[in-house]
Amino acid sequence: MTDSPHMTPEEFRAHGHTVVDWIADYWAGVEKYPVLSQVSPGEIAARLPAHPPEQGERSADFSKNMLADLDEIVLPGITHWQHPQFYAYFPAPTTGPSVLGDMLSAGLGVQGMLWATSPACTEVETRVMDWMAELLGLPAAYRSTSAGGGVIQDSASSAALVAVVAALHRASGGQVRERGANGRFTVYTSTETHSSVEKAVNMAGVGSAQLRVIEVDDKLRMRTDKLAEAIAADKAAGLTPALVVATIGTTSTTAVDPVRVIGELCQANNIWLHIDAAYAGAAALCPELRDSHDGVELADSYCTDGHKWLLTNFDCDIFFTSDRAALIGALSVLPEYLRNTATESDAVIDYRDWHAPLGRRFRSLKLWSVIRWYGAEGMRAHVRSGVALAEYFAGLVEADDRFEIVTDHQFSLVCFRLRGEDAANEELLSTLNAAGELYLTHTRVRGAYTLRFAIGAPQTTRAHVTAAWATIQAAV
Numbered sequence: 123m124t125d126s127p128h129m130t131p132e133e134f135r136a137h138g139h140t141v142v143d144w145i146a147d148y149w150a151g152v153e154k155y156p157v158l159s160q161v162s163p164g165e166i167a168a169r170l171p172a173h174p175p176e177q178g179e180r181s182a183d184f185s186k187n188m189l190a191d192l193d194e195i196v197l198p199g200i201t202h203w204q205h206p207q208f209y210a211y212f213p214a215p216t217t218g219p220s221v222l223g224d225m226l227s228a229g230l231g232v233q234g235m236l237w238a239t240s241p242a243c244t245e246v247e248t249r250v251m252d253w254m255a256e257l258l259g260l261p262a263a264y265r266s267t268s269a270g271g272g273v274i275q276d277s278a279s280s281a282a283l284v285a286v287v288a289a290l291h292r293a294s295g296g297q298v299r300e301r302g303a304n305g306r307f308t309v310y311t312s313t314e315t316h317s318s319v320e321k322a323v324n325m326a327g328v329g330s331a332q333l334r335v336i337e338v339d340d341k342l343r344m345r346t347d348k349l350a351e352a353i354a355a356d357k358a359a360g361l362t363p364a365l366v367v368a369t370i371g372t373t374s375t376t377a378v379d380p381v382r383v384i385g386e387l388c389q390a391n392n393i394w395l396h397i398d399a400a401y402a403g404a405a406a407l408c409p410e411l412r413d414s415h416d417g418v419e420l421a422d423s424y425c426t427d428g429h430k431w432l433l434t435n436f437d438c439d440i441f442f443t444s445d446r447a448a449l450i451g452a453l454s455v456l457p458e459y460l461r462n463t464a465t466e467s468d469a470v471i472d473y474r475d476w477h478a479p480l481g482r483r484f485r486s487l488k489l490w491s492v493i494r495w496y497g498a499e500g501m502r503a504h505v506r507s508g509v510a511l512a513e514y515f516a517g518l519v520e521a522d523d524r525f526e527i528v529t530d531h532q533f534s535l536v537c538f539r540l541r542g543e544d545a546a547n548e549e550l551l552s553t554l555n556a557a558g559e560l561y562l563t564h565t566r567v568r569g570a571y572t573l574r575f576a577i578g579a580p581q582t583t584r585a586h587v588t589a590a591w592a593t594i595q596a597a598v
Contacts (some may be wrong), residue, residue: 127178137185144189145221152205152581156558159201166199206581207560207590212373212401212535213508213578216435223491224435227484234482237470238462244471247274247486250493254440257498258406258426261419263444266471270444273476274428274485276437278400279318281425282367284441284449284477286319286326288423289365289394291452292445299452303327307364308356310334312344312379314372316398332361342377342529342567344368346384353391365394368421370414371402374565374574375529375537378402378414385420394448397424400439402533404431407502411509414532422448431534431578433504434492438485441476450475504580508534511577511587518591524598528567534577537567540598544571553597560590 129137179187203214234243251272255264263270275281290298290307298307309328311319313335323333334352337345353363366388368379381397388395397418403426405411418424422445428438443449454475456465464470474480496504512534519525519538528537539547551564551573563574577587 140185152202155202157202157205157207157561158555159199161199169195206579206586209575210561210563212430212576215433215580217433219491219495220435220488223488227487232484235474235480236472238464243484250486250490264442271446272442273473275439275441275477277439278425281439281441282318283322285396285423286322287452288449292448293362293364307362308332310366312336312338314338314342315367316373319367342375344379363393367396370399376533376535382417385417395421397421400427401430404505407505434489508577512536515587528572536575537572539572547571559593
């Protein structure tokens, strides 16, 4: 140990090896843990000291002691999202290549707010985002060589927020920056749209009274006739329709809105169209699944989460726009201390103008690492595996007369329930999750309490799905 309080590179090397070994062992043995944490509120906090240590623990045993506490204190409070029997919410895969890329980002410690603060941080991201547009078969308008381009946001919630402010900027001719929204603009979603859009509307100052929630059809897709009626009514009332959010793969059931018809309506009325494909965007890797993206070329912005079905750990939302001028116009603020020659030359991208935070990590390293390791072929294989396992699970459900499939399952989510009353389904879910062998969540479909079986962990195999179904049947 040195006299300095800082960890030396050699100390970091030694402790780092120990930590990497622990992570690898955790991944290898994750199936021994109950999927859902079994602790009570406050239980983990009670195991931690009430006060911070006065003296540092700078010794050769630092990582060993830290990991011992992780085993004893932290792991009991972990819900194991990387467990192959995790079927809740949507997948959140943490893969080796992604973690290695994230380690490199942390090690470099880059602050990539401007091109000038680390040119590689910007230029690698720009190229990797162009790769993603190509891999997903997205329109040329989303490439960096066009009037649009791509950037990594932290989540689809932030993507929704920047879509709202960009739409307001364009709809107001830039006046919103000075005058605010003042109840003049309207935003349109469906009853199935993610709650992040409502939050974004509130944060951007549009006002929840200006959010129009459109009915869905029998397949839980936005009804375009109702959307057209709402737009016409608002225009007749002297309001300005600014934004429509269409969803490819809704959170509850992975329903797909009729994007092409919605896009044509938006173009006819000069309305910004944002597509939230946070989960199901990954499906576009596979040509046979791209029907879900019909009409995407009509959208002004689009996002999908690398940290859901694209093998990249959180946070990594892949956001594209065909109108970077509106986005930058809404978000750019340039104080004197950020002025620099490169920015003023207009020859570079400053990603600080593409999202809410000023600061930004070198997140593209982990996405680059994933693409390099898996290649397009490996990424497609992962998506296809999830779709095939969902089809297999749906077949198991359909073969048992006690259960029913409640809606289409074109991706890797199956929504199912016991026939009959909600109470029986609530009890079934509670029993399953309490046992710890697997973890599911629920939603309501047409008012009925429904179980969601979301497949996507890289470790999940057909044998895991078979075992999960046996557990579900035994719990009835």
